[in-house]
Amino acid sequence: MSFKVTVLPANREFTVEPGQTVLDAALAAGIVLPYSCRNGTCSTCEGRVVSGEYDAGPAPARILDAADLARGHTLLCQARPSSDLVIEAREVRMADDIVVRKMPVRVLTLEPLAPDVMEITLQLPSAEAFRFQPGQYLEFILKDGSRRSYSMACARADDHRVRLHVRHMPGGLFTSRVFGAGTEPLKPREILRIEGPLGSFFLDPDDPRPIVFLASGTGFAPIQAMIEGMLERGDTRPATLYWGGRRPADLYRRDLALAWRERLPGFRFVPVLSEAAPGDGWTGRTGWVHRAVMDDLPDLSGHQVYACGAPAMVEAARRDFVQQCGLPPEAFHADAFTSAADLARVEA
Structure with missing residues (x-):
């Protein structure tokens, strides 16, 4: 049996078919609600x-x-209606020419950026343009049907290419191949299958408030795309990037951030290390x-925040910025990098 969902305050309506979640049904109806992991391990939705x-x-x-649960808050990527629903959720505006689709891609290059970070350049089909908002991600569809999500570290697909x-992730099904482990190392010219673009993590062009970019590890990738997009548009909103890692090698594109x-x-860059050792020569x-x-x-009451990285960092920032720094909840935008190991821990 299908059910009707009404989204406030926009008064938009869509139908949830049997087996669908509220989020999946909204996306199918062309209504983009905030989302990231889609598996219940972050709170973006x-x-x-x-x-x-x-x-x-x-x-x-x-x-x-517990207080939010008592007020009716839930994760829309997990919620399955058993009656008609009225929900409160922010709707994200998506450009009309952005279409989510599945396609084959070819691996062009594999370039190490750090001992444990690889930049993959993919060649997309040239028959039609692949458009996305800087900050969105794509999913690899693996041979067994499982998926792995990665943000695009570029503002657009120049020459039908994305990075x-x-x-x-030690023992990871996909990343072990990327780093040459196992019996089938990933190599240039290999054909993979993807779906994208996905996610609601991209800049609001109409919000004039100063921007705080917050990244940990490879959460830098979508932030790089957003900042490159600002450069292309001539966007002069004040912006500060806080990029955290454990050791200096984790800040693998520090020179690029300094050049911005x-x-x-009005751009500032603040690198932060959590486990700096005496031999690192770190003075930051x-x-x-x-x-x-x-x-x-x-x-932070007059700012907007775009945070990407480990779920623990993203959720700590969301909580502390809102509760202790006065950030309006709707001004916190996030994309949490959820690994297969993270999901396994949640499902255990």
């Missing part, structure tokens, strides 16, 4: 159910605060990267 019955699944109880930053200061008026900031933001900007 959090919304409030005003009325109606639904199966929330176990994920919201693991991620959301990805892939961190090695010369090209983008140390500690948790989101805490560096709070030290510099204890009042």
